[in-house]
Amino acid sequence: MLYLTYLRLELSHRLRQALFIAAGLAVGVALVITVSAVAAGASKAQASVLHGLYGIGTDMTITRPYAPGDAGPGHEVHPGEHLDYLDTNQGLFSSSAVGSIAGLPGVRSAAGVLVLQQTWTPLHGHLARTPSNPYGLPLSIPVDGVDPAAAQLGPLSGARVSSGRGLTTADADSDVALVDSGYARTHHLHPGSVITLASHRVRVVGLVSQPPGTVPDILIPIRVAQALSHFADEITTVDVAVANTADLGPVTARIKARWPWADVTTQATLGSEINGSLGETAHLAQDLGRWLAIAVLAAAFLLAALLTVTAVTRRVREFGTLKALGWPTSRITAQVLSESAVIGIAGALAGTGLGCAAAAVISGVARNLTATVAAAPGHPEPKGFIARADARTGQHFYHPLAFPGTYNSLPVHFSAPVALSVVALAIGLGIAGGLLAGALGSWRAARLRPTAALAHAG
Amino acid sequence: MYELTGVTRTYRKGGKTVAALAGVDAVIADREWLAIQGPTGHGKTTLLQLLGGLDRPTSGTVLFDGKNLGEMTESQAARLRATSIGFIFQTFNLIPTLPAAVNVELALAPLRLDAAERRKRVAGALDAVGLTDRAGHLPAELSGGEQQRAGIARALVKEPAVLLADEPTGNLDEDTRDEIIGLLARLVRDRGLTLVMVTHDSTVAARAQRVGQMRNGRLLFGEAAAGAGGQQP
Numbered sequence: 043m044l045y046l047t048y049l050r051l052e053l054s055h056r057l058r059q060a061l062f063i064a065a066g067l068a069v070g071v072a073l074v075i076t077v078s079a080v081a082a083g084a085s086k087a088q089a090s091v092l093h094g095l096y097g098i099g100t101d102m103t104i105t106r107p108y109a110p111g112d113a114g115p116g117h118e119v120h121p122g123e124h125l126d127y128l129d130t131n132q133g134l135f136s137s138s139a140v141g142s143i144a145g146l147p148g149v150r151s152a153a154g155v156l157v158l159q160q161t162w163t164p165l166h167g168h169l170a171r172t173p174s175n176p177y178g179l180p181l182s183i184p185v186d187g188v189d190p191a192a193a194q195l196g197p198l199s200g201a202r203v204s205s206g207r208g209l210t211t212a213d214a215d216s217d218v219a220l221v222d223s224g225y226a227r228t229h230h231l232h233p234g235s236v237i238t239l240a241s242h243r244v245r246v247v248g249l250v251s252q253p254p255g256t257v258p259d260i261l262i263p264i265r266v267a268q269a270l271s272h273f274a275d276e277i278t279t280v281d282v283a284v285a286n287t288a289d290l291g292p293v294t295a296r297i298k299a300r301w302p303w304a305d306v307t308t309q310a311t312l313g314s315e316i317n318g319s320l321g322e323t324a325h326l327a328q329d330l331g332r333w334l335a336i337a338v339l340a341a342a343f344l345l346a347a348l349l350t351v352t353a354v355t356r357r358v359r360e361f362g363t364l365k366a367l368g369w370p371t372s373r374i375t376a377q378v379l380s381e382s383a384v385i386g387i388a389g390a391l392a393g394t395g396l397g398c399a400a401a402a403v404i405s406g407v408a409r410n411l412t413a414t415v416a417a418a419p420g421h422p423e424p425k426g427f428i429a430r431a432d433a434r435t436g437q438h439f440y441h442p443l444a445f446p447g448t449y450n451s452l453p454v455h456f457s458a459p460v461a462l463s464v465v466a467l468a469i470g471l472g473i474a475g476g477l478l479a480g481a482l483g484s485w486r487a488a489r490l491r492p493t494a495a496l497a498h499a500g
Numbered sequence: 501m502y503e504l505t506g507v508t509r510t511y512r513k514g515g516k517t518v519a520a521l522a523g524v525d526a527v528i529a530d531r532e533w534l535a536i537q538g539p540t541g542h543g544k545t546t547l548l549q550l551l552g553g554l555d556r557p558t559s560g561t562v563l564f565d566g567k568n569l570g571e572m573t574e575s576q577a578a579r580l581r582a583t584s585i586g587f588i589f590q591t592f593n594l595i596p597t598l599p600a601a602v603n604v605e606l607a608l609a610p611l612r613l614d615a616a617e618r619r620k621r622v623a624g625a626l627d628a629v630g631l632t633d634r635a636g637h638l639p640a641e642l643s644g645g646e647q648q649r650a651g652i653a654r655a656l657v658k659e660p661a662v663l664l665a666d667e668p669t670g671n672l673d674e675d676t677r678d679e680i681i682g683l684l685a686r687l688v689r690d691r692g693l694t695l696v697m698v699t700h701d702s703t704v705a706a707r708a709q710r711v712g713q714m715r716n717g718r719l720l721f722g723e724a725a726a727g728a729g730g731q732q733p
Binding site for chain 1: 554574575602610618
């Protein structure tokens with residue numbers, strides 16, 4: 043076909059320039075794919091961290107900041123084994139708030155959580171010093187009281203049963219527990235094992251795998267937790283799912299209007315607090331990476347346009363001759379557009395390959411990043427230790443105002459997935475770059491007057 | 501074939517108005533070979549471009565077979581050039597990236613013929629100019645004479661009614677010039693074509709049936725032409 047022959051031979055003649063333009067477009071396209079992949083990978087990794095802290099399906103949490111004078115045994119330290127709420131940054135509030143919040147417009151569901159810790163405090167002196175507890179400090183493990191009827195929210199939503207069974211609504215008042223699989227492995231626990239919480243025997247019904255960063259080692263029904271800790275009808279957290287993302291703002295406003303003391307935390311709030319190499323990667327991809335990709339693509343477009351217009355200018359006599367032969371302007375502009383489109387397609391395909399390869403290399407090289415999380419709902423930042431002396435015995439107690447795992451670096455598996463939609467977008471951008479250059483060249487060619495073009499021949 | 505009445509063409513150049521054609525009246529008959537001579541800058545090429553529908557007169561009329569070229573749209577003029585008018589250029593104007601045969605075939609693209617018909621016509625045109633053996637060569641691989649042969653084949657392949665040649669031998673040596681002019685003369689005669697040729701070369705002009713002289717934008721014939729330094733028709 044004459045049209046294709048002309049196209050092929052013309053591009054072969056200008057191969058070096060065509061490859062140069064295609065290479066520029068390829069770099070821009072590759073950067074778009076790579077940056078998008080890294081950003082998607084960082085978002086995915088952040089989401090996995092947030093799911094561990096937050097619970098899958100939870101859009102916001104409501105807590106109450108602790109205020110001096112608040113009632114409750116929050117600062118008391120007792121010898122022996124007990125299940126305590128001990129948190130200088132949070133307060134307790136009535137579980138009736140759960141029903142009230144669930145009834146607000148825009149709220150799909152709500153569930154209460156009572157965040158506790160099981161503490162072993164020696165009557166005299168210190169606990170036995172061990173490698174994991176070199177100072178013999180009082181031991182504590184985090185225990186969450188959760189609503190078995192609300193498995194789609196909060197801590198239960200991220201817990202995947204790896205052995206035994208999960209909690210059901212029938213367990214609401216039963217002395218049963220789910221244990222984190224890692225904790226169970228360390229302490230040789232399995233479904234059927236019996237543990238003691240606040241000197242009370244509780245049967246393990248299942249082991250669960252939880253997302254990284256998840257705090258509680260033990261999950262028990264909230265009514266049981268309230269009974270064992272003597273915090274009847276009180277909770278520390280309400281986990282909320284909204285009907286639509288657009289409801290986040292209005293629901294937050296309604297909650298604050300009704301409960302002015304409420305501290306409302308959303309995923310966006312927590313997401314900005316993730317630091318470490320994961321945070322750095324996310325910032326790099328989303329800020330520097332995005333602008334770099336845009337700048338390179340814009341430069342590639344500009345270069346393609348300039349080179350194409352220059353090439354058309356050099357072919358003035360050729361186009362003037364074609365007009366003299368009777369070629370309509372539309373045919374000439376189609377020729378120029380086609381040449382540029384081919385270059386754009388070549389650049390887009392090469393860039394796609396390059397971008398996918400770069401994303402694969404990044405996935406392999408940056409396999410493990412760390413997420414440093416400063417806070418989690420119900421598990422605030424550590425504030426140091428409480429030290430008290432028992433006047434009767436002279437015993438000193440050091441009690442950490444932090445739950446293990448609330449402020450640490452979590453390993454996160456990182457990959458840079460390349461989405462088909464991003465590939466399609468990138469290919470489209472490459473072709474658009476070629477067509478834009480072709481359009482400018484075509485416009486230049488269309489404006490040529492045959493007489494001027496032929497006179498240009500000299 | 502052509503009827504020109506009071507044709508003028510003016511341009512604005514550097515703030516001044518330049519009259520390339522200052523009132524041309526002429527009739528060019530079918531199958532006539534008209535040579536147009538004259539010094540550079542007196543409007544020869546401008547006249548040729550008007551005859552080919554590449555430009556429009558500022559005033560006056562240029563009729564081609566009764567059709568007013570000045571009133572045609574761009575696409576109508578392109579269509580006319582595609583079917584009825586063949587151009588031959590001084591600098592050959594072959595597309596450097598395409599072999600001779602494809603250069604010739606380009607002239608058939610606007611006619612939307614099927615591939616077999618195009619190939620047949622191209623072969624015929626190349627054969628008529630004696631370039632069959634060099635059909636696959638790029639212009640850079642052809643001599644000046646061969647390139648002009650390819651240019652002539654490209655002009656003839658569409659089976660036009662008229663050939664417009666702008667200094668077709670201007671870039672050729674004497675022997676090649678004679679060869680090309682001889683070829684043109686034969687083809688014009690055998691195919692019954694009208695040929696309007698711009699030339700500086702009096703030897704070439706002498707082969708034409710009629711010679712006009714361009715002087716200051718006017719086309720002069722006969723005694724007026726002779727008085728202006730031209731040949732008698």
